[in-house]
Amino acid sequence: MNTDAAAQAGYRRFLERRSFIEMNARERVRAVLDPGTYREMLGPFDRIKSPWLPLQGIVAQADDGVVLARGTLQAKPALIAAIESAYQGGSMGEVSGAKIAGALELALEDCEQGRLIFPVLLFETGGVRLQEANLGLAAIAEIHAAIIALRRYVPVVGVIAGMVGCFGGMSLAAALCTHLIVTPQARLGMNGPEVIEQEAGIEELDAADRGLIWSLIGGERRYAEGFADDLLEDDADAIAAAIRKAVSADPASAAKPARSMQVERYVELLRKLGPTP
């Protein structure tokens, strides 16, 4: 009887669950922020587009695929930056990269002046947009710089929900976050499978072998290996709750060394692999 009730409750929960993955970037930001506090900056009506895509015959979208909003998380000031995977694979061009870097730099200024604001990055990106190549790479270096500087004041929270995942230079941005949330549908890797196959040969990695790729860089594996802090089902409310929890940690916990600062620990782990890993 009890089991039946539990099963039914679980079934109801499953039906009522709101998928985060199926949301676009704007909906994701709204799902995360406290209701009624969403204030978008440099939205589509500001029409700051990529100056480089039209030169290559590609239609530029009016927000360049990044949604920036300020609002609150349990009444704490927050900045959310979300990447829209449906536009150019969530790739980082000059404008989309500058939107994220610029917003983090402004958050840093506020933090330096004692006005703490909590940044959250919703990743969904293949990395550099190759049509803007070096300007995307430069922007990613600026995003890294801002995360590292901000982390001294507040935890920087990252989310990789899927289905695109997080690759290239932006995988470093995810690795620099104080707290990283993934779902089983997330993938986190530096080099996309196709690029590895191209550069190292099909004997090294067969990009068509989906099972192998998920077993290497899928969310469950990443969490199990300690490369992510939370593994959550694709549930917008659960993800929003986990972000709140990470943000509500005492600001002093921003002093807790991020994974990328735990050098001795990882050097020792690598040493244990022996001469032929």
Place this chain on the structure above:
Amino acid sequence: MSVESGLSRRGRIWFEALTGGGAANLSSLKSLCVADAALRGETARFIAVVPDAQNRFPRARGGEVGLDEGWALAQHVRATIAEANDGARRPIIAIVDVSSQAYGRREELLGIHLACAAAADAYASARLAGHPVIALLVGKAMSGAFLAHGYQANRILALDSPEVMVQAMGKQAAARVTRSSVEEMEKLGERIAPVAYDIRSYASLGLLHELIEGIDADAPGRIDVDRVRAELVDAITDARAGASDLAGRLSSPAARKTRAASIEVRRRLAEQWHSVEQGRAAEQRDVRS
């Protein structure tokens, strides 16, 4: 020649030229050169990633930044910060000749993204702590490898040489991902500077502090080395006089032209940021009342 059996020797050549060759290598990895050497009256730490045909990770034998290299870079840069407790913030010179990050199955599994992030983190932390961090591009500065080793520097210098290049992805792979050909990529680069591979196109983006012309990059003579040293000293002085962030990359005349959109985004974002702040304060009062 710089290319023997396909591997660039540029990193080692410039590491030895600038450290005098006799300095002890502080790194236990053969693929990493770390030494302290005098630079105009002070001691600077020089760091280069170099090829090692016996590297235990086969995908990191060609001078790539692999797992060991990423973490070791982080270790040596952080050691430099720790040694500065007496207050002297030593310059750190990243000599950059990195063909790519290591592409491989083991690398992904063991977290190459985190190893490279750790190196970037260490360089940025050194910069924020007041160390002048200078990247000297003597060969390839590719993609994630450059993000790990050099791109967090206060100032970036480059030798004006055909083999010096900065790009986000190798030509072949980029052609595959964008579904075009290498020839098409090269043609596009002539028209659109950010997709070009050569260092002069890169210089037009305004990200370089200085493009050093007329240097023999493969076999530098004493005059070449002295000139590069002088440029390093200038860059260190300039870095010490400036801010510890990367804002300088948007202030050059070339940046104002080519990265106009990066500047415009920040300008308009700052306007909206502060008006949103006022709106939010009003909103909060409403919510509470």
